[in-house]
Amino acid sequence: MKQALYLDDLKVGDTFVSERYQLSTEKIKEFAREFDPQVFHCDEQLAEDTFFKGLAASGWHTASITMKLLTESLPFAHGIIGAGGEINWPLPTRPDDILYVKSTIKEIKPSKSKPNQALLLVESETLNQKNEVCQKLTAKLLSFRKSEG
Structure with a gap:
């Protein structure tokens, strides 16, 4: 397990790259049957x-x-909130x-009312084996300092 990162450890421009995940026809169909049962997710x-x-995974x-x-x-630290x-x-x-997934911290906005935390603007691109972007997520994530104040 990687060392937990606090707000104090992070800066704009920090980039994180995940491990790989292999998708399959069966995984696509299984997810779709339960959560998004449309023909383009369930039937080749x-x-x-x-x-x-052609068959495509649900977004x-x-x-x-x-x-x-x-x-x-x-x-x-404290998870992805x-x-x-x-x-x-x-x-x-x-x-x-x-x-x-390749994630980059784009902005850090310290809270004015809660000095022990900040909102991070994190851009996460989900790429395939050809380095094509299949999903782009821009999220506001909460981050905490190591100690109060």
């Missing part, structure tokens, strides 16, 4: 005649994989894609 044949022109599946990879690559964000899926995630 029917998916051919859709916007995606929410990609987001879930991203979250797993973030919990392993952003070792923030979100306070809002924006998500985009410029390319579909496909069977057999190997995903990883």
Whole structure:
């Protein structure tokens, strides 16, 4: 397990890269059957005649994989606590894609009312094995100082 990082340890420009995660047709279908049962996520044949022109993972599946990879690559003390964000899926995630996440701290806004914490603006790109961006998440994350004040 990586050493927990506090607000005091972080600066704008810090970048974190996750391990890899391999997707499969079965994982895509399994997630979709439970959470996003649409033909382009569940059936290869029917998916051919859709916007995606083939089987594609749900954006929410990609987001879930991203979250797993973030919990392993952003070792923030007290966990990854979100306070809002924006998500985009410029390319579909496909069977057999190997995903990883590259996260960069873009901004640190210390709290005026709570001096022991700040909001970090973190940009996380979920990339496939071709280094194509499948998801871009810009999130506000809470970070804490090592000690009060």
